[in-house]
Amino acid sequence: MTDSTHRVNPEAYRAPEHHLRESQTLFHTSWLFAGLLLELEAKAHYGVRLGDTELLLQRDKQGRPRAFLNVCTHRQAQLCEPGVHAGPVRCPYHSWVFDQEGMPTGIPCRQAFPQVTASPEKFRLTEFACExxxxxxxxxxxxxxxxxxxxxxxxxxxxxxxxxGMHSVQDEFQEEVHANWKVVIENSLEGYHVPAVHTRTFGQIDGMSREEQAPVFFLDDPRHSYLEHAADPDWIRRFTSAERKIGQWPxxxxxxxxxxxxxxLTVTSFMGYSFHIQRFDPVATNRTRVHSRTxxxxxxxxxxxxxxxxxxxYADGHAFTRRVFAEDCGICRRVQAGLEQATRTAVLGIGIEDRVAHFQRAYLQAMPPA
Ligand code: FES
Ligand SMILES: [Fe+2]
Known part of the structure; x- marks a missing residue:
């Protein structure tokens, strides 16, 4: 799936068999962002799908997060639907209850299952590494x-x-984008499309310096990349002069x-007063579910x-984020439509598209040869 310049081939964005291979390799070996501790109360559990695996997250007695396969060890029913659920894990089929370590502790008609009573640990939920x-x-x-x-x-x-300093989720939405997950991520890694796609949002006001300080890219890590773009000095002055009222943040x-x-996962923040956290879940070759929280x-x-x-x-920020997201959804759909027909690999601009190139290298690195 690569050409001589380490670019991802169009097949990788449109072939269902490639999507399957990603789930079995890249999404299997990488650490995947699942959610936030502050959303997971001590006596709750959380259903989430990562790659092609349905998981159930909960906290153990020490408060640490633990991840289990979302499948009952009795007769394989799905234990919970996606999202947060109060209380312990209780199977909807025959009401087996599992504790915080995934052990079956409550079994109706217990005498019918002597093997489970004798060695409950053999019937513990399948567990995955979670940190x-x-x-x-x-x-x-x-x-x-x-x-x-x-x-x-x-x-x-x-x-x-x-x-x-993270305190609470102020805004949250989940939406499906009609594009491969790599299209959606690559779109977030370059500002080259901003003048064409975001004239009505970023084009207006975004608090970023328009002076000589261009965004600085950090590409040293083979997997992850980030950028920093200096804030407009006027915005900094505004925050500084308002400090007596708004106070300080961590x-x-x-x-x-x-x-x-x-x-x-992408995490963005302007000056650290809030953090925008997006998880990208590939649901099919040409569909990505984006879970966005501020x-x-x-x-x-x-x-x-x-x-x-x-x-x-915060309210202005949420409205801005949603408008930008809608604009990006529209263009990603068009990129996917193009990729379905494409016969050549992409051309990436030097400098402006360096983070896309970095992502593609990281991607190819994480995918074993077919
Ligand atoms: S399948 Fe879960 S209790 Fe029976
Ligand atoms: Fe965009």
């Missing part, structure tokens, strides 16, 4: 592989620090950052007027 860094929960489907810290490289410290920086944490952070010393100002800044 959190700060608020972010990751799962690795393969039994063997690098630790989360080694896998994430310097993104580990970023996620840890960003989590320090990690304030003076730029916009966009992070691609391979393969299924997480607010804790402010200290804000006045009532300041709290209102923050509320307003």
């Amino acid at each position: 959190a860094v700060g608020q972010s929960i990751f799962v690795r489907l393969a039994a063997e592989g690098p630790s989360l810290r080694a896998y994430l490289g310097n993104q580990y410290a970023f996620l840890e620090r960003a989590s320090a 990690w304030r920086f003076e730029h916009y950052t966009h992070r691609m944490i391979f393969p299924n 997480v607010g952070v804790q402010f200290a010393n804000s006045t009532a007027v300041g709290a209102k100002m923050i509320e307003r800044i």
Whole structure:
């Protein structure tokens, strides 16, 4: 699926057998972002599909996240639907109850299952590697592989620090984009399309400096990449002069950052007062489910007027994010339509499309040869 310049072949965006191979290889060996700890209360469980695997997440007695196959060990019923559910895991079919370690603890007509009573651990839910860094929960489907810290490289410290002030999900939406997941991610990795696609959003106002400071790309990690773009000095002044009202937030920086944490997560933030977290789930060759959350952070010393100002800044941010997302959905659909017909690999611009090239290299690296 590569040509001599390490570009991903159009087949990789449209062939169902390629999609299957991705699920069995790349999505199997990578650490996948699953969700946020703050969404997972102590006595709740969470259904999520990563790659082609249905998972159930819950916290154990120590509060650590654990990931299990979402399949009952009695007669294979799906244990829960996607999303958050209160209370312990109870199978909808015959009401077996599983504890926080995945052990079957409540079995109606228990005397009929002496083998389970004798060795319940043999009937424990199938478990996968699961770790959190700060608020972010990751799962690795393969039994063997690098630790989360080694896998994430310097993104580990970023996620840890960003989590320090994370407080609550302020906005959330899930939408299906009619394009391959790689199209959607590649689109988020370049600003070259902005003047053509986002004239009505970014073209207007986005708080980014239009001065000489172009965005700076960080491409050292073989898997992940990020950019930093200096904030407009006027915006920084505005925040500084409002500080007496809005107070301080835990990690304030003076730029916009966009992070691609391979393969299924992007995190963006402007100045650290909120974090926009998107998970990309490939549901079919030409369909991607995007789960988008904006997480607010804790402010200290804000006045009532300041709290209102923050509320307003968040609301404007959510409206902006949704408009930009709708514009991107539209163009990704067109890119997919083109890819269905394409006979050549893409051409990538030097500099402006370096993060797309970086993603394609990381992708090819993670895919074993057919
Ligand atoms: S299939 Fe789950 S309790 Fe029977
Ligand atoms: Fe865009």
